Amino acid sequence: MAIRVAHVGTGNVGRLALTQLIEDARFELVAVCVSTPEKVGKDAGELAGTDTVTGILATGDLDDLIAAAPDCVVYCAMGDTRTAEAIGDCRQFLGAGIDVVGSAPVILQYPWHVIPGDYPDKLDAFAAEHGASLFVTGVDPGFANDLIPLAFASTCQRVESIRCTEIADYATYDGAEVMFDVMGFGKPMDEIPMLLQPGVLSIAWGTTLHQLAAGLGVTLDGITEHYEREPAPESFDIAAGHVPEGSVAAIRFEITGTVDGKPAVVVEHITRLRDDLRPDWARPAQDGGSYRVEIVGEPSYRVDICPTSRKGDHNHAAIVAAAGRIVNAIPTVVAAPPGIRTTLDLPLVTGKGTYSPAS
Numbered sequence: 001m002a003i004r005v006a007h008v009g010t011g012n013v014g015r016l017a018l019t020q021l022i023e024d025a026r027f028e029l030v031a032v033c034v035s036t037p038e039k040v041g042k043d044a045g046e047l048a049g050t051d052t053v054t055g056i057l058a059t060g061d062l063d064d065l066i067a068a069a070p071d072c073v074v075y076c077a078m079g080d081t082r083t084a085e086a087i088g089d090c091r092q093f094l095g096a097g098i099d100v101v102g103s104a105p106v107i108l109q110y111p112w113h114v115i116p117g118d119y120p121d122k123l124d125a126f127a128a129e130h131g132a133s134l135f136v137t138g139v140d141p142g143f144a145n146d147l148i149p150l151a152f153a154s155t156c157q158r159v160e161s162i163r164c165t166e167i168a169d170y171a172t173y174d175g176a177e178v179m180f181d182v183m184g185f186g187k188p189m190d191e192i193p194m195l196l197q198p199g200v201l202s203i204a205w206g207t208t209l210h211q212l213a214a215g216l217g218v219t220l221d222g223i224t225e226h227y228e229r230e231p232a233p234e235s236f237d238i239a240a241g242h243v244p245e246g247s248v249a250a251i252r253f254e255i256t257g258t259v260d261g262k263p264a265v266v267v268e269h270i271t272r273l274r275d276d277l278r279p280d281w282a283r284p285a286q287d288g289g290s291y292r293v294e295i296v297g298e299p300s301y302r303v304d305i306c307p308t309s310r311k312g313d314h315n316h317a318a319i320v321a322a323a324g325r326i327v328n329a330i331p332t333v334v335a336a337p338p339g340i341r342t343t344l345d346l347p348l349v350t351g352k353g354t355y356s357p358a359s
Contacts, residue, residue: 002028003334006070006098008062008089010034010047012175013103013139014076016323017049021074026331031068032058035077053090062092072099072330075136076323079104079205081194091123094132101326101333103164105321106138107203110211110342114203120340128338130319135333135341139207139322140166144291144305145208145267147325147341148278150215150294152301159297162212163266167282167288171273174239175314183251185273186243187230201225201255205267209257212265215344220264228255229351230278250277288314 005027007018021043023031032044045052059065065073073093079086085104093100097237111120127134127257137143145164153159170179179185184193194200202223203296232249235242254268270281284290285304293303307317307332333341 002026003072003330004030004068004070005072005074005330006031006033006068007044008033008065008102009076009078010036010039010058010088011078012173012319013141013323013326014074014228015048016320017074017076017327020323020327022050022052022054023049027327029054029056030070030158032056033065034058034060035064036314060342061107062089063101066093066096066098070098072101072334073346074326074330075100075102075104076105076326078177079106080178083107090134090136091126092136094123095130097130097132099133099330099334101135101137103137103139103322105136106136107207108134108136109138109142109207110214110224110338110344111207111340113210114206124340127340131209132336133333133336133338133341135329135346137322137325137329139319140164140208140291142208142322142343143325144293145205146211146215148291148305149212149293150155150223150233150343152295152303153216155299156295156297156299156336159216159295160264162297163268163292163294164208164212165268165282165292165294166289167270167284167292168314168318169272170315171238172313176240179238179240179275183271184229184248185238185251186241186247186249188247189229191310194233196227196253198225201253204292205255208267209255209265211259211342211344213259215217215222216265218259220259221261222258223353224256224258225253226256227251232273233277236274243273249273250281252278267279283309286312286314287358289318290314291318292345324351324354325349328352 044054044056200350230250235245250272252270285308291305295301309317
């Protein structure tokens, strides 16, 4: 019997997740919610960019999704600039006894030690009280920062450190709010964007660091942040808009979690808008971009993950992977005990149901 699923958000990740929900026989799409007024009333198939007419028309009201009585909600709304609102949305679904999987709010990926006080435990108890489960993966894509490193760490006799790196050219990433407002590309070098404000990196990737640490059975005693940026040598255009000469055109940042004062888990991002910028920074393993997991221990590993797609470039492929991780987790999350679920306590999601022979 198909799992009844409602969907929230039709941006870069949400649109691709919606496509799979429409095409995957494991799911029955029962409702779609959007935040853009112009999208209200449009068919889900049109919003997903497919030729399929589903008969499911988009609404702008989350209550309509609850009224549709789904087993699970896929939540892909913007969470970076509206974290509190996104948490409230997820809580609303959990309170109605509806499971939630999603890309946001990323702070709920592993909220312990990141959200102050006992709120994570209270939210966990709230979800359990209403018989609902919550699983948030993030869109790094999340699997490169938890599933892959922990899978390889499971083969080690000793682990000294884990580093997860995204190395990508974002020139083709069509997300102006994230690119300009959150990350600060195209902005003056003396302007500090939201992402690089003190403490924000530690919150945004703190869930990843603490989850990796928990997977290793240790507790972090501190988190440090570092970033550097490079200006554009001349003006140029990218998919998200215009980058003036002298404005931010490349960023490298890292967030380090320490144990006994020593680096234990690190997340690093190297993001260029042109391939020729900062050749001294790490290069991707394939043209455009890749993900890298490095484990120092016995044995040590360097694992390069090179996403590709028949329908787009490296950025598109990475978003497809993020969406796929979310949607493929639905059956496992629906079957899981209620509460906040993480990569550490969910059974391995294998991609069951996704096989399709080459045409």
